[in-house]
Amino acid sequence: MESVRHYAHQEVTQESPLNPKQETEPEKGSQRKKKKTYVPGLLLLLPILLFIFGFFVVPMLYILYLSFIYTDSPTATNAVFSLKNYMLFFSDSYYLSSLWITVKVSLYTVLVSLLLGYPVALTMAKSSPRVRGYIALLIAAPLLVSIVVRNFGWYLLLLPNGTINSVLASLGIIDSPLKLLFSEIGVIIGLSNAYLPFMILAIATSLYNIDPSLERASAILGASPLRSFFSVTLPLSLPGIVSGCVLVFSMSMSAYVTPALMGGANVPMMPVVAYDQINNLLRWTFGSALSYVLLATTMIMVTVFTRGFEKSKFREVFR
Amino acid sequence: MQAIKNAVRNDVEIRNVIKKFGSTTVLNGIDLEVRQGELLTLLGPSGCGKTTTLNLIAGFLEADEGDVYIKGKNVTHIPPYKRDLGMVFQTYSLFPHMTIYENLDFGLKLRKVAKADKERRIDSALHLVKMSGLEHRYPRELSGGQRQRVAIARALVVEPELLLLDEPLSNLDAKLRHELRVEIKRLQKEIGVTTIFVTHDQEEALSLSDRVVVMNGGKIEQISSPTTIYNHPETEFVFQFIGKSNCFHGTVTATDSQKISVQLEDGWGTFVDADNVMGADRTCRTGDQVKLYIRPEKLFITPSDQAQPGPFHKATITQMNYLGASWEIDVALIGKPVQILTPMYDASWQIGKEVMIGWNPSDIMLIKK
Numbered sequence: 001m002e003s004v005r006h007y008a009h010q011e012v013t014q015e016s017p018l019n020p021k022q023e024t025e026p027e028k029g030s031q032r033k034k035k036k037t038y039v040p041g042l043l044l045l046l047p048i049l050l051f052i053f054g055f056f057v058v059p060m061l062y063i064l065y066l067s068f069i070y071t072d073s074p075t076a077t078n079a080v081f082s083l084k085n086y087m088l089f090f091s092d093s094y095y096l097s098s099l100w101i102t103v104k105v106s107l108y109t110v111l112v113s114l115l116l117g118y119p120v121a122l123t124m125a126k127s128s129p130r131v132r133g134y135i136a137l138l139i140a141a142p143l144l145v146s147i148v149v150r151n152f153g154w155y156l157l158l159l160p161n162g163t164i165n166s167v168l169a170s171l172g173i174i175d176s177p178l179k180l181l182f183s184e185i186g187v188i189i190g191l192s193n194a195y196l197p198f199m200i201l202a203i204a205t206s207l208y209n210i211d212p213s214l215e216r217a218s219a220i221l222g223a224s225p226l227r228s229f230f231s232v233t234l235p236l237s238l239p240g241i242v243s244g245c246v247l248v249f250s251m252s253m254s255a256y257v258t259p260a261l262m263g264g265a266n267v268p269m270m271p272v273v274a275y276d277q278i279n280n281l282l283r284w285t286f287g288s289a290l291s292y293v294l295l296a297t298t299m300i301m302v303t304v305f306t307r308g309f310e311k312s313k314f315r316e317v318f319r
Numbered sequence: 320m321q322a323i324k325n326a327v328r329n330d331v332e333i334r335n336v337i338k339k340f341g342s343t344t345v346l347n348g349i350d351l352e353v354r355q356g357e358l359l360t361l362l363g364p365s366g367c368g369k370t371t372t373l374n375l376i377a378g379f380l381e382a383d384e385g386d387v388y389i390k391g392k393n394v395t396h397i398p399p400y401k402r403d404l405g406m407v408f409q410t411y412s413l414f415p416h417m418t419i420y421e422n423l424d425f426g427l428k429l430r431k432v433a434k435a436d437k438e439r440r441i442d443s444a445l446h447l448v449k450m451s452g453l454e455h456r457y458p459r460e461l462s463g464g465q466r467q468r469v470a471i472a473r474a475l476v477v478e479p480e481l482l483l484l485d486e487p488l489s490n491l492d493a494k495l496r497h498e499l500r501v502e503i504k505r506l507q508k509e510i511g512v513t514t515i516f517v518t519h520d521q522e523e524a525l526s527l528s529d530r531v532v533v534m535n536g537g538k539i540e541q542i543s544s545p546t547t548i549y550n551h552p553e554t555e556f557v558f559q560f561i562g563k564s565n566c567f568h569g570t571v572t573a574t575d576s577q578k579i580s581v582q583l584e585d586g587w588g589t590f591v592d593a594d595n596v597m598g599a600d601r602t603c604r605t606g607d608q609v610k611l612y613i614r615p616e617k618l619f620i621t622p623s624d625q626a627q628p629g630p631f632h633k634a635t636i637t638q639m640n641y642l643g644a645s646w647e648i649d650v651a652l653i654g655k656p657v658q659i660l661t662p663m664y665d666a667s668w669q670i671g672k673e674v675m676i677g678w679n680p681s682d683i684m685l686i687k688k
Contacts, residue, residue: 211410211412213408213409213410213412214412214414216377216379216399216406216408216412217406217408217412217413217414217473218414218425219378219379219398219399219400220377220378220399220400220402220404220405220406220474220483221400221425221426221429221473221477222400222401222403222426222429222430222477223400223425223429224400225400227400227429228400231414231425232414235416236415236416314416316415316416316417316457316459317415317416319459
């Protein structure tokens with residue numbers, strides 16, 4: 001199950017039309033050198049193609065197959081091929097609310113990391129390459145610390161008697177401790193913290209690509225810096241915003257460690273529930289159905305989101 | 320009204336401006352006036368400060384010392400969006416997410432122009448640059464030349480106080496560059512907007528401008544009409560930067576109010592018009608060591624057997640290049656390489672052949688060493 005969870009977002013990001021620049025550039029290169037590198041290129045790709053086929057495509061298909069197998073109990077031998085796992089999922093309010101919580105927490109995570117990340121990306125884009133490098137280093141630094149360690153770090157801050165509650169209480173702002181941990185807020189804090197670097201780097205990349213003379217053109221035509229930002233910079237950074245949002249959303253949807261540690265039983269997000277089904281209840285086939293519902297939800301939402309932008313009045317930016 | 324303004328007004332005045340980037344002084348005391356309605360070119364090699372000067376006028380940079388006035392108002396510390404200017408950039412800089420109409424509308428919206436008036440102005444601006452009918456295209460769908468036309472229309476549609484052009488033609492191919500150059504000149508005269516044009520291309524500067532400002536190393540070398548810049552440069556730099564040049568070394572042997580006699584290092588002599596002395600004080604005395612400059616197309620070349628009046632000297636052809644409209648002929652004049660540009664051709668001219676070359680005393684420029 002761990003592997004499914006991991007690959008789920010990768011598949012989504014591969015299939016979604018993310019940053020168009022990144023996709024077209026290698027294409028150009030291969031067109032130029034097509035005749036020379038075409039056959040050796042395929043040979044070079046063969047090992048990874050075999051690896052992905054053997055350890056990703058086949059297991060995914062097997063899990064898809066399992067999700068259609070229904071048994072009364074883990075030990076029963078009367079397995080039948082049916083839609084019953086899916087029907088069970090959609091008829092039980094516990095699982096539906098789990099899906100809803102997963103989507104809700106992921107959307108909030110996207111929102112928080114977008115609002116926190118955009119100003120950082122903008123600062124990076126306006127800085128000299130040297131300062132930009134330092135900021136990138138600072139942003140990437142938390143990625144070097146294990147996610148488990150980071151979550152336990154949050155415990156110290158967020159527990160009822162943790163730093164934040166103690167400070168707020170001693171300032172007289174709150175009477176009783178806020179429920180920051182083992183709540184949706186806790187998971188949103190943890191996930192935003194973990195995925196913020198991806199949002200920042202995605203947006204910064206698209207900001208770097210904006211011709212700096214566009215802001216000058218806007219200023220000389222009479223637009224104040226604020227007006228220039230909303231009329232020129234923000235719309236032109238939409239590709240970065242969209243790819244950052246897609247990245248953070250699909251990673252949040254499939255996150256396991258942070259929801260498990262920061263949310264616990266109070267925030268039953270889909271990956272946690274699926275893990276529970278498979279590992280603790282040994283309901284392999286139902287767990288498989290859960291992961292496919294999660295995967296389908298993520299893919300549909302991401303597709304609708306990106307297509308929506310590509311068909312919007314800003315479609316020109318995505319070409 | 321217009322005529323009165325023309326007579327008195329400088330649209331831009333730059334007073335003793337100094338600009339430094341870190342420890343590098345980019346502008347070292349610039350004084351410049353731009354007259355109303357003229358097309359002024361800032362010309363110079365890269366790093367001479369021409370773009371910095373334009374950016375100071377636009378407001379993208381602030382002067383460390385000195386003042387900038389636009390239409391009599393001190394704008395030294397006013398940001399670009401409050402200066403009411405039009406500007407065209409080297410990279411076109413059209414907003415890629417907006418149609419041509421929206422690009423032109425951008426500045427009008429900010430000026431809160433009424434809708435009917437707006438449409439009329441956008442129409443006439445696009446008509447002016449011959450881009451009517453493309454309102455609903457996106458910049459991506461236009462060619463480089465078309466984009467630059469739209470960029471010019473976008474700058475003009477707001478009816479700016481000044482039009483600033485920052486190397487607008489350097490990203491275009493030679494033919495388009497020429498076409499658009501002619502167009503810009505026509506437009507500028509038609510509208511009468513005071514225009515400052517930055518370029519490193521001397522041909523562009525000479526053909527477009529009412530006046531040319533030649534800059535070098537953060538200083539202004541000369542401000543003159545194109546013909547004066549070319550024919551009577553005030554400094555050695557201007558002579559060498561504009562057009563090609565041949566250089567001789569010599570000593571002044573006599574001077575009077577009309578002519579200066581110079582003995583060249585190889586023993587023969589020539590006259591130079593007294594007006595043609597370059598340099599700070601524009602004078603020289605007997606005994607001064609001098610350099611003489613003459614442009615390749617000012618040299619005459621004739622077959623050696625024809626007797627000629629005036630200063631003519633024997634030379635040997637070392638190289639002949641056909642340029643279509645003219646011939647570029649390299650000769651050795653007493654061992655020194657000299658280049659001649661001539662539209663004429665004589666079948667007897669061949670590499671190794673002897674010819675006579677001559678010049679007019681009024682075409683030689685002289686400077687003290």
